[in-house]
Amino acid sequence: MEIALYSLLFVAGLGLALVASDVAVAYTRALAAALGAPPFIVGVVLVSLGTDLPEIANSIAAHVQDEGDVNVGDSIGSTLTQYTLVLGLFPLVAGALVIDRRQIGVVTVLTMSGLGLTSLFVADGWLGRGDGLVLVAAWAVFTYVVIRVIPGSRPEDPPAVRLAGRGGQAGVVLAALAVVGVGATVAVRSLVHLAELAGVPEFVIAFFGASFGTSAPEIVVDFTALVRGSPAIALGDALGSSLIDATLSIGIGPIVAPAEVTASLALTGALYTLVAVGIVGGLLGGRRRHDRRSMVVLLGLYLLAYAVLLSAD
Numbered sequence: 001m002e003i004a005l006y007s008l009l010f011v012a013g014l015g016l017a018l019v020a021s022d023v024a025v026a027y028t029r030a031l032a033a034a035l036g037a038p039p040f041i042v043g044v045v046l047v048s049l050g051t052d053l054p055e056i057a058n059s060i061a062a063h064v065q066d067e068g069d070v071n072v073g074d075s076i077g078s079t080l081t082q083y084t085l086v087l088g089l090f091p092l093v094a095g096a097l098v099i100d101r102r103q104i105g106v107v108t109v110l111t112m113s114g115l116g117l118t119s120l121f122v123a124d125g126w127l128g129r130g131d132g133l134v135l136v137a138a139w140a141v142f143t144y145v146v147i148r149v150i151p152g153s154r155p156e157d158p159p160a161v162r163l164a165g166r167g168g169q170a171g172v173v174l175a176a177l178a179v180v181g182v183g184a185t186v187a188v189r190s191l192v193h194l195a196e197l198a199g200v201p202e203f204v205i206a207f208f209g210a211s212f213g214t215s216a217p218e219i220v221v222d223f224t225a226l227v228r229g230s231p232a233i234a235l236g237d238a239l240g241s242s243l244i245d246a247t248l249s250i251g252i253g254p255i256v257a258p259a260e261v262t263a264s265l266a267l268t269g270a271l272y273t274l275v276a277v278g279i280v281g282g283l284l285g286g287r288r289r290h291d292r293r294s295m296v297v298l299l300g301l302y303l304l305a306y307a308v309l310l311s312a313d
Helices: 002-035 039-051 053-064 068-094 101-122 129-149 166-197 202-214 216-227 231-256 263-287 292-312
Strands: none
Touching (some): 002 039, 002 166, 002 216, 039 053, 039 129, 039 166, 039 216, 053 216, 053 231, 068 231, 068 263, 101 129, 101 263
């Protein structure tokens, strides 16, 4: 009975997120055009912050409950999920994609830097307020670097939306992304309960189950953007969300309440994700395109993580 209930909640949560994502993408495109901003930058800065609300909320809630493993596992797992599984599935939705070497190169290096800091901080089995402050500050600095270093591009032609004002459009984007977050939160909690019923360890639940669930906003928003012909927003959100997960998401929790983490699992997960992110960035930047061949590599990296984390447990 419990399995059926949580499975139903998972499907319902994703359904709600999907409906809201369509609204979010339309207004994001309109807002980018109104601001004259490149869609990729809007995806990195604005959309990613909205789709990452579940990870941020989970980080705070986990540390308040003295469950540092849930925060670190979810945040690092989400970084891996978005760089491998989410990006890996892009060609199935939109075919071959042209990749800007500077865009993916800059965000990849910054994301790896965030994961490097995380590896350093979790090695002693403790995440303190100082660690959290450094990670949150790193996110702010990294975001500024992305805006300044990545060159602009011609804004997309906006779709027709009801609200014309930039303030109203920004409000609709944030509200729609909040609804996406609610749907994803319902889905992730259902996944966690299902994993708990199966007796899976807490860190592994967070790394795989929770991270997939909290990455649901990115999945539905990015796939909707690809279907609507906005690959720059999709790529910007996927990469920007990974950057947030590697810095802000991990750091916000210990600022509120420091907590212990399982050093061996956290360090293994962080280092594996760091290497995987580097491989993905190097592969896509080197090829300057993302198609089904690179898709196989990205999905393989995601699946390999199961073997690595389960063997480290």
